[in-house]
Every structure is written in structure tokens, then in C-alpha cells.
Amino acid sequence: MKRNAKVSTAVIRRLPRYYRQLSELQQAGVVRISSSALGKSMGLTASQIRQDLFCFGEFGQQGYGYKVENLKEEIGEILGIGRGHTLIVLGTGNLGRAIIRNFKFSSNGFRLLAAFDVDRAVVGSRVAGVPVYHIDGLEEFLSAHPVSVGLLAVPIAAAQEMGERLVKAGVRGIWNFTNCEISFRRPDVVVESVHFSDSLLALSYMISQQERQDAAGEKEEL
């Protein structure tokens, strides 16, 4: 498979959506799909889809569409599902617990190894089967277990420090749920932040636009 060295962020952001959509199509029993039908189900044009997938090589056949299972597997491979990635969670407050309990790590190719906390009341217990260790044991754990991603669900005040401990101990992927910006000046470390406020503000923009249109419509009617 061809891999272009430089793929745009926008395309990378769409790949997981393709993967999710193709998984749903596969579960619904769809064997083959045209780029226009796939695009329609995702709110994209057929040419956008062809362009996106062309970044990674030749998929599908002119006039025959894509084989759902093959395309899903190819995209899964590009995304790194199946590379045996591992993950630990720092912070077992409400958010950490919610993610440990409900998020399907294995469907995304990750094995959740352990959680860490400072609270002696939870250290030694298990959350949904996952052992909770004291944060003091973080470095020892990391020296014994290769960990691809550290999920930060700690209080804002601890975010940067905990991130630095992970990076120093060799973790290269940080999945940041703290709603604050963290950075490490390390080109080999990737930080992916889930900013709830960016999502709410995008929604706020969209409903505000509708309110403005409604108001303009009512004015015209008068």
C-alpha cells in the first residue's frame, strides 16, 4: 500500500469516521458500497471520498465501488488498529471511571492495562476489572510494561506534571481530557486533547446561526 508522507490533518480526522461508518455498514450486512453512497451517509461528496482514500493508495474499482470489509480493514491498518497498542488511565475520578467503564478500548485496538490515582481509598481496588495503583508506582510500572498512550483524567493543576512524568518514562502518546492545554517541546510526543468547550462552542455557533436566521425570517414576514 502506498503511504504519502504528508497527509493533511483534515484527512486524518476523517479516517476514524470512515472506520466507524464502515463498521456500521458491515454490521448492517452491506458488502459493497459506491463512493457516492458512502459519501451521502457521511455528509461528504463522492469526489471528496475518492480524494481522501487516494492519499493512502488505490482502493475500490471504477464503477464497482468499495468492498466494505476490505476498505474497513485497510483503514483500520492505516489507523494502527492491530498494532497492539496499550493504554493506562491517570485519575479515577468521575471522568476517569466513566471512560474506563464505558469506552470500548478493544474495538479501537487498545488494551487498557491499569489505572493510577493518589487517593488511598481507591488504590488497590478495581474499576470494571482494571487494577488501580498508586501514582507513586507509575515509573516502575512503565519500566515493566510498554505503554503507548497515557490518558490524563487528573485535575487541571496536575495535568502538566503528570504528562511530563509519562513522557519522561517513555510514553509517546498523551490523550488529554483535562480541558487544559499541555505541551512538551518533544517532536516525538503526540498530544491529543478532547476539548469539550470547543465542541460546545461549535454547537453554540450553529444554534446561534439558526436563531439569527429565524429572527431574519420573522422580520421579512412582518
Next chain:
Amino acid sequence: MKRNAKVSTAVIRRLPRYYRQLSELQQAGVVRISSSALGKSMGLTASQIRQDLFCFGEFGQQGYGYKVENLKEEIGEILGIGRGHTLIVLGTGNLGRAIIRNFKFSSNGFRLLAAFDVDRAVVGSRVAGVPVYHIDGLEEFLSAHPVSVGLLAVPIAAAQEMGERLVKAGVRGIWNFTNCEISFRRPDVVVESVHFSDSLLALSYMISQQERQDAAGEKEEL
């Protein structure tokens, strides 16, 4: 202020990041910033920044950069902060609780009015000062209080049904944390989904790319 009727999704997605970045600059005491400096702090080019902001009218002055406070306020207005938007939370499990306790609704221009649940053990209590009502009272509450956004933090099996009850009762914005797709065939209803898996898979792609590069580098060295 000029408002182009059709602004691309990519630009809309960047607006909250501008707003966040400008808020941080303002807190740090920065009064004026050039488009290249603003771009650098956000990983964008100066010309990208100028293009984005041009969609919404004329900001800044050639050669003088942007006034941080003004630009932040203008973008805030575009995003609908200050329109008095209101929000309710459906589901007070770990995730719902984590968001109610930690998310700064007011900084994003939202007032959190109430939460709803089916669990009699939590109904009647308060989470971080927010009253929890029984879901049976949802429609009555909505008829008495205008609500802009309903946040769904319910189990997947209840997601679509709860969304439909919100929409039927007049809520036009759905902030979906259920990690499943919901849709309403209503052009006037906006659904914004926070898909944790899309975020993790993007991270998975980025660390996989690095692993591949490392492996290629090691091969070359042999």
C-alpha cells in the same frame, strides 16, 4: 459585521480554538498580536488566520495586528456567547457527573439549569448545586423553561429515544456524549457528538506513523 451565509465546517471548528487562544493571551496580559504570532501559537499560517477571520468581516489593521480583547469579543459574539443559551443534562452517571462538576458552562456562555435521571436514588438531590429531577418531568420542565441545548449522557440504548423527547419538546441543540450516532431528520435540529473513539483513533494513527518512521530509520542504519 459582515457575515458570509456559508462558512466552511473547518473554519467553524477553528473558531472555538481562536477564542480559547485569545482568552489565554488576554489573561497573560497580551494587548495586541500579529497574525503570524497568533498563527504560530496555534500551528496555523498567518495567511490561514487572515483568511479564516475574513469570512466574518474585517478584523485588525494591516501592519498593526489584532487587538486581543476586541478580536476575542468579536469571535465570542459570532460563537453566540452572550446570547443567554441554557442547557440541561440527561443522565447523572459518572460521565454526566464529571461534566456537571468540572465543565465551566458559564465561560462558554451557557447556564446549566437542571439534570434529569431515572434513578430514584439521585432524583431530588443536587450535583454541584444543580438539581436532579426525574426524567418523567422532562416535558413539563421544558414547557416552563426555554432550553437551548440538551446534553445526552445516558446509556446507548436510551440515546435516540431521549434525543427525540428533547427535540419533540422544542430543544434544537443536542450535545451527544453517548458515543453512538443519533439523528432526527430535522433540518432545524443540530447534533454535536463528542466521539471519544475518533479522537483515540487519530492519536493511534499519529503514534503508528512515528513507530513506522522509527522502524524505517532503524532499517536504514543497519
